[in-house]
Amino acid sequence: MPTVEDQQAGSAPAPSPATVRRWRRLLADEREEARIYRKLASRRSGEEREILLGLAEAEERHAAHWERLLGERAGPPRRGSLRLRLLAGLARWFGWVFVLALVQLAETRLYQPDADALPAMAADERIHGEVVRGLAARGRARMSGTLRAAVFGASDGLVSNVALVLGVIGGGASGRTVVLTGLAGLLAGALSMAAGEYVSVTSQRELLAASQPDETAKALVPVLDVDANELALVYRARGMAAEEAAQHADAVLHRPQIASVSAESGTDGSEVVGSGLRAAASSFLFFAAGAVVPVLPFLLGMTGGAAVLVAAGLTGTALMLTGGTVALLSGGPPLRRALRQLAIGTAAAAVTYLLGLGLGAGVG
Incomplete structure (x- = not known):
C-alpha cells in the first residue's frame, strides 16, 4: 500500500475505488465531528466554549488531510456515519454532559492503525478523548448531587415497587389491593427518599462549610x-x-x-454535593416515576398473568434504560451496566414473589 508521503507527493498510483470510498467516509466523519463540537460550543461560554472550538478546529485540520489525499475525487460534501449524525442530533436537543460522554467513546474508536492516516492524527484523537473526558467530568461534578439523587431514586423506585407488587401478587392479593399497595409504596418511598436526600446533602454541605x-x-x-x-x-x-x-x-x-491562608484548600466541594432541595425534589420525582411503572398495567385495568407479564416487561426495560444511561454518563459500557441493573431488579422481584407465595400458602 502506498504511504501517506507518497500520496501527498503525487508519486503513487491512483488509489483504488475502495480506498477512495474509505477516504471519503473518513473525511465525512471528521467534518461531522467538527460540527458536533461547534454545536456543543454554541451552548457553552468562557473557557469551555474555547476548548470545544479548539477541538472543532483540530477535526477540521484532520479533514483537510483527507481532502488533500482525495483532491478532485473528494466529490460533494457527505454526512458522517449514522452514529455521528445521531450524536449531532443529540448535541442539539440533549444535555451536553450526556453528549460528551458519547463523544468520548467515539473519539477512542477512531483511527485504528491505518497507513493513510498521519501518525499524529491517531495520537490527536486519543488526546481529544482525554479533553472530552475532562469536560464531561466538569459537567458531572456540577450535576453530581442532583444526578445521583435522580439515578438512585429511579432505580430504587423500580426495584422496590416491582418487588412489593410481585410480593403481594404472590400472596394472592386482588387487583385492587395490588394497586393500593403499589401506590402506597410509591408515595411512602418517594417521601422517604426525598427526606433522606435532603438530610444527607444538607449535612454534607454543613460538614464541608465547617471544614473551610x-x-x-x-x-x-x-x-x-x-x-x-x-x-x-x-x-x-x-x-x-x-x-x-x-x-x-x-x-x-x-x-x-x-496571601491567602486557604490558598491550597481548593474548592469547598458544595458544587459537587449540590443543593439539598434540588436533590430532594429530584429523588422524589424520579422515585415516583420509577415506582409507577410496575403499577401501570393494574392502573389501566389489566389483571392476572397478563398484567404481571406487562409489569415485568415494562420494569425490565426501564431498569435497563436506567443502567445504560448511568453507564453513558460515567463513561462505562452501557450494555453491561444495563444487564447488571436488570439482574438486580429481577433477583429482588423473584425473592419477594417467592416469599409472597410461601406466606400466602401458609395463611391459606
Missing part, C-alpha cells in the same frame, strides 16, 4: 513575625508535606498582598 478556612485570618498575615510563626502548620494541617508547607508559608509572608 476562616478567610478573615489572611488579614493577619502581614502582622505575623516573619521569623517565628505557625503559618506553615496551617498548610501542613491541610495536607502539605512539611518542606512544601514551609516554602509556601515563606512565600506568603514575603508577598502578603497575595
Whole structure:
C-alpha cells in the first residue's frame, strides 16, 4: 500500500475505488465531528466554549488531510456515519454532559492503525478523548448531587415497587389491593427518599462549610513575625508535606498582598454535593416515576398473568434504560451496566414473589 508521503507527493498510483470510498467516509466523519463540537460550543461560554472550538478546529485540520489525499475525487460534501449524525442530533436537543460522554467513546474508536492516516492524527484523537473526558467530568461534578439523587431514586423506585407488587401478587392479593399497595409504596418511598436526600446533602454541605478556612485570618498575615510563626502548620494541617508547607508559608509572608491562608484548600466541594432541595425534589420525582411503572398495567385495568407479564416487561426495560444511561454518563459500557441493573431488579422481584407465595400458602 502506498504511504501517506507518497500520496501527498503525487508519486503513487491512483488509489483504488475502495480506498477512495474509505477516504471519503473518513473525511465525512471528521467534518461531522467538527460540527458536533461547534454545536456543543454554541451552548457553552468562557473557557469551555474555547476548548470545544479548539477541538472543532483540530477535526477540521484532520479533514483537510483527507481532502488533500482525495483532491478532485473528494466529490460533494457527505454526512458522517449514522452514529455521528445521531450524536449531532443529540448535541442539539440533549444535555451536553450526556453528549460528551458519547463523544468520548467515539473519539477512542477512531483511527485504528491505518497507513493513510498521519501518525499524529491517531495520537490527536486519543488526546481529544482525554479533553472530552475532562469536560464531561466538569459537567458531572456540577450535576453530581442532583444526578445521583435522580439515578438512585429511579432505580430504587423500580426495584422496590416491582418487588412489593410481585410480593403481594404472590400472596394472592386482588387487583385492587395490588394497586393500593403499589401506590402506597410509591408515595411512602418517594417521601422517604426525598427526606433522606435532603438530610444527607444538607449535612454534607454543613460538614464541608465547617471544614473551610476562616478567610478573615489572611488579614493577619502581614502582622505575623516573619521569623517565628505557625503559618506553615496551617498548610501542613491541610495536607502539605512539611518542606512544601514551609516554602509556601515563606512565600506568603514575603508577598502578603497575595496571601491567602486557604490558598491550597481548593474548592469547598458544595458544587459537587449540590443543593439539598434540588436533590430532594429530584429523588422524589424520579422515585415516583420509577415506582409507577410496575403499577401501570393494574392502573389501566389489566389483571392476572397478563398484567404481571406487562409489569415485568415494562420494569425490565426501564431498569435497563436506567443502567445504560448511568453507564453513558460515567463513561462505562452501557450494555453491561444495563444487564447488571436488570439482574438486580429481577433477583429482588423473584425473592419477594417467592416469599409472597410461601406466606400466602401458609395463611391459606
